[in-house]
Amino acid sequence: MAAKSAENGASEPTAAGARTPEAESLDAVTEPARLGPAERERSWDRLQNELFDVVVVGGGVVGVGAALDAATRGLSVALVEARDLAAGTSSRSSKLFHGGLRYLEQLDFGLVREALFERELNMTRLAPHLIKPVPFLYPLTHHVWERPYVTAGITLYDTMGGKSSLPKQKQLTRSGALRMAPALKRDALVGAVRYYDAQADDARHTMMVGRTAAQYGAVVRTSTQVVDFIHEVDRIAGVRVRDVETGRQTDVRAHVVVNCTGVWTDQMQHAAGTRGRFKVNASKGVHFLVARDKIPSDVGMILRTEKSVLFVIPWRNHWIVGTTDTTWRLDLAHPAATRHDIDYLLEHINAVLVTPLSHDDIEGVYAGLRPLLAGESEETSKLSREHAVSRVMPGMVSIAGGKYTTYRVMAKDALDLAVQDIPARVAPSITDRVPLIGADGYFALVNQAEHIGRQYDLHPHRVRHLLDRYGSLLHGLLAMTEDDPTLREPVPGSPDYLRVEIAYAVAYEGALHLDDVLTRRTRISIEYAHRGVDSAESVADQMAPLLGWSTETRDEEVRSYVERVEAERRSQTVESDEEADKLRLAAPDPRREQLEPLGTG
Template sequence: MATRKPRTAAVHEQTETEVEAAVTGRMGPLEREESWRRLETETFDVVIIGGGVVGVGAALDAATRGLRVALVEARDLASGTSSRSSKLFHGGLRYLEQLEFGLVREALRERELMLNRIAPHLVKPVAFLYPLTKRVWERPYTAAGLFLYDSMGGRRSVPGQKHLTRAGALRMVPALKRDALIGGIRYFDAQADDARHTMMVGRTAAHYGAVVRTSTQVIEFLREADRVSGVRVRDVEDGRETDVRAHAVINATGVWTDELQRLAGSRGRFRVRASKGVHIVVPRDRIVSESGMILRTEKSVLFVIPWRNHWIVGTTDTDWNLDLAHPAATRKDIDYILEHVNSVLATPLTHEDIEGVYAGLRPLLAGEDESTSKLSREHAVARVSPGLVAIAGGKYTTYRVMGADAVDAASVDVPGRIQPSITDKVPLVGADGYHALVNQADQLATRYGLHPYRVRHLLDRYGSLVHEVLGLTRDNAELLKPVPGSPDYLQVEVLYAVSHEGALHLEDVLTRRTRISIEYPHRGVDSAEAVARLIATVHGWDEEQIKREVEVYIARVEAERESQTQPSDQAADGVRSAAPEARPQLIEPVS
């Protein structure tokens, strides 16, 4: 077999902006402009389309193999599925019953990597109670499943299962009805803020030299004879267009996979089916419990997940064939969640208790006449034509494996020897030094004039980047004050989201860099103007732009609230889709 020539196209002289940004993978306005220059002038080994967790995972994988990589995303990092999950790193207990042992083992191994090496600042253990309702057989049956679950991932950094009597389970979760269970088993999984984690994977890819650029939409595929040779992209903020040359292109667009395949003019090797999952967020005091819960439903499972001062309750699992960018929750979806959780709660939840609602779409591999809850969560990778690879399916927890598989598939079209994946050994930015800083939280609090609780909160969002965040307050102590209307967040976090984390619009900050849009009953409206004015100090917005950003965001919230009163998907979609886009030059995919 002929030996490939060494790659030379990737060698270039780094600019001063690149070197400075690479220190922590900063993605601010200067880096954004520099990334456009690179898209225009360089030839990449791999261009990745899609800024969800699989896309950024593939970008990190490619960059750490020494490849020249660019990632483009039409909206914001994690603006689709990857900000609207159940926010769990888990093996998936229900997949054991479906005999998907390989998937569970793989996911549990990834969970351990995240907790111990890759993202200990972002991924944390979380306890769940599994209530038992059937005598004789259910406890040994469930215990056997949990034994497998506890042992399949190899090293275990979370406690094993603990069996509880009815009285013990009720002490752990006083919110339960006494007749809702005969006993219980506590087990552990892990959780993370999905949008923040995705963004940090993207920043880590940038740290290792990848171009990571949002608001950059693929509008055409470039071809040389029968092979894909790159993409034409449009900056949806200012309308600029350029061709981006690459040896290989990876389509990692999740539920948009089929649309991108049509744009490429290639026949896909698989189809993607969108399944809508809805979650509600309620205050922590509405469910008195020391633990999360996992409840069986007639179709799947329902999670009650602790989320700082809140509970996340979900999810639904229904087909969605409407607007992929803005899946809408209906009154029926919310009633379904309330009905099932209230069947076990002594004090029922009501619509008035709900602080936030979000709907996301799972990109499932299409099956024949199967309900979405039974479709496999395995992922698929295909080289659909020379120079073009598509990846879809899978689950959030296995994003790293998916990214590696996508790069492996694309390597056929990349000249030179490709190194093996090493992302199982690469911590995300903010991970190094995190544990030492946790031990120093009191000293950090004194240094910056903050309460230690606030410092710990910041450490669990930024890890060892906390000095970079708080350094922005050196000349402006006002930034240490809470965001008006959203006291869980500091004003400096808004500034940092724009100067270092790639946020371009008000909705990027309120819905993804923070979770203000789902954690407060006002859903960000009461904070919108103050946050927009902070953003304006970095992006140079004038009064007219500030007003537009606030109006667009408020219209989005009003549309979401209204859609959540509608009886059907079609009605909810009609209301939600009518809201204006924050990125007005976005082009809808060609169907």
């Protein structure tokens, strides 16, 4: 990355290359919700010079949710993230925004009710452009007793969250179910129940929550690592942070620090000098993607396994199949999927498919870690999905556990506790009434898709796809193509995405590295069999002038990405976590080499 002057925030030409006039022109328009190179410099100045009410550590969905909650209460807030927004768990989920049907069977009614309420709130008010309904088939495998049992559970699921905009369940005979999902073996079911849930692109949703927090005044800064905590007498008074891209450091002072670091919670608490009130265990969940035509079905599926459930989730032109649930005690930043994990998923899905899937059918694989609250049992599937929040010491609050769907409630609970350390009256949370950026006007724009398509020479299907990623921010995106119509062309090797989305990711969405774009701003890394390799060169070429990369930096970004993909492919051929972890960590990481151990600041 180009080095920046710590004194005045100006860009300096270095070996990494000066930012070009093309890049500087992107800085001419300043918008609060914009996370671009110029905003990055201004945010560093704010970190150095302001006393914040709240500093949030961690850029996952709970962290950005906490920043949004604090900002909309009228508090001054800064969020710092060592890597990228949603770089960990929040980009590697099952992509479901759901109540968790299986938790009903565990009698966890409070969690399910809360999650279902949040599902409806997000689908209808907060993020209708990002949260979408999706139908699922629940195959029945036993006569007589199972249908009334499942029907009662899904009826409860349909109603316990309050009024729902989703269609109610539908009872199906075996023949009716097979017409809906001809991929299933006839002897795999005796009937079925169809019900609805919702899904979201988790990484995209997290980034949009972060940009909404910025819209309301929060500093949102990635590649900004906490290296130490500031202590005053017996309390935490802020954090010392290091710019991962340049190496510069500064102290960030705040009345309270909110630790939203997920599976890193214990390490962060230890660095602050406290054991905390709870421990977090990491559970690895692996998913793979196959092309949509590999599983002929109009609906997704939820299948019971001996340990949990298996989801087959429609995802654009693909199916997501997952997930596993195993303890992970190795590298937290890069959990690795093994052949054993993939074979487990293949075994269970193939048990019900007419035409079985093979390893050759798999286009993408990803592994994520769930931050589960430690319980009495070491079986991760039985650890709590409830969240816990604790004031671990004066000036520091930690929150962990929970589900992606309940991120807003988790953020609210964390701030409700954090206000004890803020020496002023603090307003209550209002995030249940704050739509994410892109939500306002979304439904009207969907109806105008054909008109917008004619205006920009795009197929209406392409416009609707963009609306489901950007919502009413679409006009700002497409305005970037007016001076350069080539930006409306597809990304080479990844035709579902347009070149303008790459430029927008850098200018507005905080992307700093090739991996940020291919893995999180888009999902090219899991949606194509080449896993982004065939697009890496062209995307890097487009990013280089916008970020001031030298030829050497551009080449290093491509090399690092390609080697990462190769390492992940190799890790997926071995049986043990230890072997997979070793292979995965052999790949370079543009940020990892610059990160420092906690407490070294």
